[in-house]
Structures are given as structure tokens and as C-alpha cells.
Amino acid sequence: xxxxxxxxxxxxATLLILVIRSKKPxxxxxxSLVLAIIIFLMVLDKISMVITLIRDLADKANVSQLxxxxxxxxxxxxxxxxxxxxVCRDAGEGAVAGKIEFAGKVLVLVLAIPIIALVLETIVKLxx
Amino acid sequence: xxxxxxxxxxxxxxxxxxxxxxxxQAGKEDMAQLCTLAGFAIVLLWVVQLLSQLFTTVQSVxxxx
Numbered sequence: 741x742x743x744x745x746x747x748x749x750x751x752x753a754t755l756l757i758l759v760i761r762s763k764k765p766x767x768x769x770x771x772s773l774v775l776a777i778i779i780f781l782m783v784l785d786k787i788s789m790v791i792t793l794i795r796d797l798a799d800k801a802n803v804s805q806l807x808x809x810x811x812x813x814x815x816x817x818x819x820x821x822x823x824x825x826x827v828c829r830d831a832g833e834g835a836v837a838g839k840i841e842f843a844g845k846v847l848v849l850v851l852a853i854p855i856i857a858l859v860l861e862t863i864v865k866l867x868x
Numbered sequence: 869x870x871x872x873x874x875x876x877x878x879x880x881x882x883x884x885x886x887x888x889x890x891x892x893q894a895g896k897e898d899m900a901q902l903c904t905l906a907g908f909a910i911v912l913l914w915v916v917q918l919l920s921q922l923f924t925t926v927q928s929v930x931x932x933x
Binding site for chain 2: 749752753756759760763764766767768770771773774775777778780781782784787788791809812813815816817819820
């Protein structure tokens with residue numbers, strides 16, 4: 741029952757943040773950041789199990805590790821970007837969050853370029 | 869480990885606000901400001917350590933090297 745633990749953690753953190761925000765908003769932001777980190781770390785263990793399963797399946801299906809690694813990297817970048825943007829947005833800095841998301845999108849695009857090139861190459865080969 | 873650091877940070881926050889108020893009442897405005905800064909730095913130290921742990925975990929899980 742990990743979810744009960746996480747919800748309880750969230751409630752306690754919310755109450756603490758409510759108490760502190762009126763006096764010291766900067767500490768409240770750090771508190772919410774720590775909560776986000778803790779929940780992320782809890783969930784990440786589960787995600788790693790799922791990823792090992794996906795890796796095994798890809799090995800069995802003879803899918804190249806290149807594609808899988810690219811997809812995993814993109815997912816990781818998306819997770820970190822989302823995390824950073826949410827923290828910034830929570831602190832009321834929507835502009836900074838927008839910049840972080842922009843950087844994440846560009847990095848994902850850069851990672852996807854080899855696969856896009858490969859697809860285009862294949863299409864060109866198929867065309868007479 | 870999760871609840872531990874949450875309560876630590878909340879405790880530091882409440883303590884800082886109390887000390888800040890007391891110092892302000894005593895007329896030591898600059899000292900109050902300095903105390904706020906010190907508390908913020910202490911908490912930031914913990915948060916940054918936790919953040920580095922998170923990032924290394926994410927990097928090892930998603931093979932982001």
C-alpha cells in the first residue's frame with residue numbers, strides 16, 4: 741500500500757506548507773520541492789522495474805537497443821523537465837517554467853533526430 | 869527518510885520565522901534578515917543534496933549519460 745503512504749506524505753506536507761507559507765514563502769517552496777523529490781524517488785523504483793521488463797521484452801523481440809535507449813532517454817528528459825517546470829510554476833515563476841519546458845522540447849527533438857533520419861532514409865529506399 | 873527531512877525543513881522554517889519576529893521586535897532588523905538568510909542556506913543545502921540524489925537515480929534508471 742504505497743499509495744496510502746504517498747497520500748499521507750502529501751497531506752502532511754500540504755499542512756506544513758500552509759503553516760509556513762504565510763511567514764516564509766521561500767522555505768515553503770523548498771518544502772514542496774522536497775516533497776516532489778521524495779515522491780519521485782519512491783515512484784522511480786517502480787519505474788525501474790517496469791523498464792527492466794521492457795528491456796527484456798525488447799531483447800526477446802530483437803528490437804535494436806538503439807531505439808529503446810533513445811525512447812528511454814526521451815522519457816527521462818521529459819520526467820526531469822516536467823519536474824523542474826512544476827516546481828518553478830508552484831513558486832509562481834511561470835516564465836522560468838516555460839523556458840525549462842522549451843529546453844526540454846528542444847533536447848527531445850535533438851534525441852529524436854537520428855530516428856527521424858532513419859525513417860526518412862527507409863522511405864527513400866522504398867520509393868522507386 | 870521522507871518524513872524526516874520534511875519535518876526538519878518545516879521546523880527550520882517555523883524557528884526562523886519566530887527568531888525573525890523576535891529580532892525585529894528587538895529592533896535588530898539586519899540581524900533578522902541575516903538569520904533568515906542562514907536558515908534558507910541550511911535548507912537549501914539539504915534540498916540540493918536530495919536533488920542530486922534524485923538526478924543520479926533518474927540518470928541511472930533512464931540511462932541518461
